[in-house]
Amino acid sequence: MAHCSSSDPSGKIPRPDSSAVLMAGSPGTVDQAMKPVLFEIFGEIWNVQARLGQGVSASVYRVSSGRTSTAAVKEFLADAQGGDYGYHKERSVLEDIQGHKNIVTLYGVFTNHSHVGVATRCLLLELLDVSVSELLVSTQGQVGSLQSGGAQQQGHSMWLVQHCARDILEALAFLHREGYVHADLKPRNVLWSADDECFKLIDFGLSFKEGNQDVKYIQTDGYRAPEAELQNSLAQAGLEAEGNSGCSATVDLWSLGIILLEMYSGIKLKDTVRSPKWKDNSAAIVDHIFASNSVVCPAIPVYHLRDLIKSMLHNDPKHRGTAETALLSPFFSIPFAPHIEDLVLLPSPVLRLLNLIDDSHLHNEEEYEGQRRSPTGIRFK
Template identity: 80%
Template sequence: MWLVQHCAQDVLEALAFLHREGYVHADLKPRNMWSADDQCFKLIDFGLSFKQGNQDVKYIQTDGYRAPEAELQNTLAQAGVELEVHCTAAVDLWSLGIILLEMYSGAKLKDTVRSQEWEDNSAAVIDKIFVSKSEAHPAIPVYHLRDLIKSMLLKSPQQRCTASTALLSPFFSIPFAPHIEEMVLLPSPVLRLLNLIDDSHLHNEDEYEDILEDMKEECQKYGSVVSLLIPKENPGKGQVFVEYSSSSDAKEAQRLLTGRTFDGRFVVATFYPLRAYRRGYLYQTLQ
């Protein structure tokens, strides 16, 4: 849910800006969107973009993320029929809705969106996807995300939410903490090392200072270390947080440290959100 929320908010903010300027991206898809050094999801690949009301591209959007009106337009263009009304910024919201639904469900939905069941009642299909996944997040009000996605996937482009109104969804008022799997997926300049420090070492000042020096010396083998933190109390007690000067250094360190053995302990290395680390916020919900 942290990953979905992070992606949705970043992309919607980018779309809100783009649409205010009068442009349509016209090719959103889940590929190369994460910027490790800037710690956000970005819009890239503007090869099919156009100024709204002045569409000069006949065939837009990637199959599987194509809005119904874009599908119709592409079909008519192939048949040599010129349309007087072109696609609007609403096609971008459709693509993002599909991306978020795929992120939540963990499955590609190309065949689902083409099915007769979807054509008959897409809202019911979305409900079914959320019901099937509800046990995975019993304490999280996932209906906020469900309703947001539904508002993006209305068949009529005129009825779809805009990027600006989508950002007002209550889904963004709830701070989700990242799961350990999400912290492995998204590279960051910060590493979090688990299973390294025994609690007894934290309460002996001399041992604690020695550990800090040893860890900094070890971590500097893989790149330039900006800072290193080992909290003595919860949250984060006994975990090692290492901030590198770049995400590429952190990725190399994560690759080489994971599975290493120190004092008979196998190291687990994940990335950690840079913004949270710099604010001193150490997530408690990490398992």
């Protein structure tokens, strides 16, 4: 049994008799060799049901304290210097930005004392459902890319793309108003909440205050803005750009632009954004994707989405605008209706209770993003 001391900054610890039931994510199996098997959190015993993700600095588990109460525990390992920097970094950011409906909820923090005497720092978090990475896998029945000349693929519905775009722009607008840059926006870090029926942003391990960047290497390959690419390359060489005070919040807009383009097209763009053609004229490639996509949509909404994405993908960060200005796009004034496939992919509490959802169609998201994970690239289900 794990013995824990605890602290609860939010005062919203889920209990077995809680009326706000957190919906469980996709089914998983518990590795028999996995430790810990129990957490004692705020005086209650929580059983580890599954390990949802594992990175260099932390592991994430789905835990349950009874028949109705489930949550996620993110357990941090000590860093190379034996400290808790990663834990303190993410905790401080999360505590500072709590309260927005499109940002994962932090229920509390605690220290886990294992039976072998090792103490680890933990976050107790809201348990979320399917990630955008998994949704993208569901659209990829055939493998193709703009570089390989593969067959065009059908992406997600305009309703789903609009829903995700609005939710994450709302999260970014709030985050940026608070002075933070997320710095690792990617499909794996955008998850659907079946309970709240909206998308939420997770994983703030690389986040920093704008103008006070304390993380050298930011963003994930394929979703990395040009200025972050340059900064990372200089940092790797032990150099620093003259007068550089770090990347701005516009790096998050770039990442979201790529995510939305992938959702619309159904094409993984990692190789495309690395290509010389993209660097020379990314706008022409975006135009080509929209012109060749097989999705049949009304012309005007498609043009609005195309222009919104292009506005996020300017090489010059000064021309990308802000999350708040992006929310004023005419794309968001158009009402779309969800398809039946959308309702299945994005489950609601009613569908879960009626057992209408079969998660077997959602393949391992590693099929989409590959094996690479950032040191804090942990997801929740």
